[in-house]
Structure formats: C-alpha cells, structure tokens
Amino acid sequence: METNQQQEHVHLLIIGSGPAGYTAAIYAARANLKPVLYQGIQPGGQLTITTEVENYPGYPEGVQGPEMMVDFEKQATRMGADIRFGLATSVDFSSQPYKITIDENKVMTADAVIIATGASAKWLGLPSEQRLNGSGVSACAVCDGFFFRGKDVVIVGAGDTAAEEALYLSKMCNNVHMVVRRHEMRASMIMQDRVMKTSNIMVYWNSETLEVLGENKVEGVKLLNNKTQEETTIPVSAFFVAIGHQPNSDIFKDVLELDEQGYIKTVPGSSRTSLEGVFACGDVQDKIYRQAVTAAGSGCMAALDAERYLSAKEHNN
Numbered sequence: 001m002e003t004n005q006q007q008e009h010v011h012l013l014i015i016g017s018g019p020a021g022y023t024a025a026i027y028a029a030r031a032n033l034k035p036v037l038y039q040g041i042q043p044g045g046q047l048t049i050t051t052e053v054e055n056y057p058g059y060p061e062g063v064q065g066p067e068m069m070v071d072f073e074k075q076a077t078r079m080g081a082d083i084r085f086g087l088a089t090s091v092d093f094s095s096q097p098y099k100i101t102i103d104e105n106k107v108m109t110a111d112a113v114i115i116a117t118g119a120s121a122k123w124l125g126l127p128s129e130q131r132l133n134g135s136g137v138s139a140c141a142v143c144d145g146f147f148f149r150g151k152d153v154v155i156v157g158a159g160d161t162a163a164e165e166a167l168y169l170s171k172m173c174n175n176v177h178m179v180v181r182r183h184e185m186r187a188s189m190i191m192q193d194r195v196m197k198t199s200n201i202m203v204y205w206n207s208e209t210l211e212v213l214g215e216n217k218v219e220g221v222k223l224l225n226n227k228t229q230e231e232t233t234i235p236v237s238a239f240f241v242a243i244g245h246q247p248n249s250d251i252f253k254d255v256l257e258l259d260e261q262g263y264i265k266t267v268p269g270s271s272r273t274s275l276e277g278v279f280a281c282g283d284v285q286d287k288i289y290r291q292a293v294t295a296a297g298s299g300c301m302a303a304l305d306a307e308r309y310l311s312a313k314e315h316n317n
C-alpha cells in the first residue's frame, strides 16, 4: 500500500517543551542520547503566558516567564538536543520501537520516550477573566500570591486545592474572599475546617462570578448569589481561579495507565510509567506541586531513568 508518511528513528524522543521537557533534553543530550524534542503548540509551555517568575532559583532579580523558557531552550540546544516544532498527534506503543506520529503525517520511531506534555488550568470562561489574565487574574496562588501581599483577593473553587490555596493566600493577603458555587465545599472536612477557622477567609456560599472588574488590572469582582439573585461587588486586587487542571494526556489514554483525572501514573520515586521505556515528567504526572522547579526536577529524573533503561537494554542485546 502506498503511503505519504515519512519515518525517522531516534534513540530518545521527548514530547513537550516546558521546564520538564527542556530539562530532560539537557540531561539526555549530555548523556549522549541524541534526544529529539517536539515542542507542541506552546513552545516553552505554561510559563510563556505569565510575566514575572520570582521563585525559580538562579534568577535573583526574578525573570519574565517567556525569557526564562528561551534560556531553557538555548541551553538544551547548546548541549546538542534537536528541538523541533511539531505536535505529537497519536502514539502506537503496542510494540517496540514505539511509534509517535507528528502533525498527523510524520512517524517517529523511538527506543524510549519521555512525555512532558504538561497540564492546562481550567478557567471559568468569562471574557473579563481572559482579558485580565496575567494582570491580577491567575490560576496559581503559590506562583502569584506574593505579588498581592497585604491586599484583598478572591479565590474561586471548592475542592482541596482551592482550600489549600485559600489558606496559603491567607498568610500573606489582607482578606481572602472565597467564592463557592454551591452551599457546601467538595474539599475534605479537615481542609474545610481549617478554612472556616481562618479569620481572614470569608466564604461566599451559593455564589458565582459575573465579572472581574478593572481596565488594565484587577480592581474588583462582581458576584451573584444564585439563591437570592443578589449581586455584590467586592474591591480586590487579584482573582485566583482554583477549579482544577486538565493534564494534556489525551493521546495516551488508551495506552498508559492514567488516574481518574487523566494524570499519567508513575511509579513513586521515579518517572517510570506503566509501560517499559516510556517515562513521564512535569505537570502531566503531578497534580500536587505543579511548579516550574518541580517540573524541571522531574525532567532530570526522566532523562536519568531513560538513560539507565537504554543502557541496560543495550547491554542485554
């Protein structure tokens, strides 16, 4: 049968170009694994949509997210990683070498694969939320809470993460207004208890956000009580959304073990997935920490795991 598909074999293929993917590329290139990395539609990953990053070690004055990711890419390239623009559109891991289709037309075969496809924050979908994203609207309290110390902020969400982030914010912000859609929270009882006992967290039950207010930065939020239909405006400096994340793992869902939320399962203390020779790192397998530095650390782990796997395989052949 005739086919238009091009094929290429590589020792190690890395999918994704956030802190995890680039760090894996740096380590793998230095271990002479000649990695090829596909960047996906967001070269540099999530940090390219933020402004200042102040908590990544090595930048004493802070750094702009996009600039930091260019530094990551330059370092990976300098070490010899082959960085390419392209999206992994499907995978066939039924036999080795593994097959990864790029942009639906090129088939890469690889002896080992590192998945570093990250995750995306879920948003409410309000135009004002989108317009002020990065100007006071954030999906990461640990990343951005510090910029609003001493100020009043809103956090939307009712799960454990929202409760944790509200508590985190309560330690540095003046008042934390927590917006909960129903008359109860989904968070565990212990987390709810901590929230309720924190004097500067105010919970708004049965409440929804109508609009985030402000021209160039967040200045307030308009809420609707969905029981009484009463509207309230609260002046705040930041609007945190904590309604969950979506791991970018769709193309792996029938081939690797994922948890109930779609995160790739890895063997604790390693980057090994349910399939030999396939490793996962960064936010696609981490629903707890979700930080650039932890993603980079796990990218290092994935490269070292892949190196050991490939080396053992070579010795056994």
Ligand SMILES: Cc1cc2nc3c(=O)[nH]c(=O)nc-3n(C[C@H](O)[C@H](O)[C@H](O)COP(=O)(O)OP(=O)(O)OC[C@H]3O[C@@H](n4cnc5c(N)ncnc54)[C@H](O)[C@@H]3O)c2cc1C
Pocket (backbone or CB within 6 Å): 015, 016, 017, 018, 019, 020, 021, 038, 039, 040, 041, 042, 043, 044, 045, 046, 047, 049, 050, 052, 053, 054, 055, 056, 086, 087, 088, 089, 116, 117, 118, 119, 120, 121, 138, 139, 140, 143, 144, 248, 251, 281, 282, 283, 284, 290, 291, 292, 293, 295
């Ligand atoms: C607005 C914002 C601000 C943040 N600020 C901070 C901060 O100040 N400090 C901090 O430590 N963390 C911060 N974070 C969190 C941090 O960005 C993430 O924890 C980190 O980027 C995760 O890295 P990653 O490499 O796992 O994935 P990501 O950065 O999500 O990158 C995923 C990569 O995979 C690629 N990809 C996805 N699917 C495919 C595919 N099918 N084929 C090929 N490539 C694919 C994407 O194009 C992207 O390059 C912030 C996040 C956001 C959204």
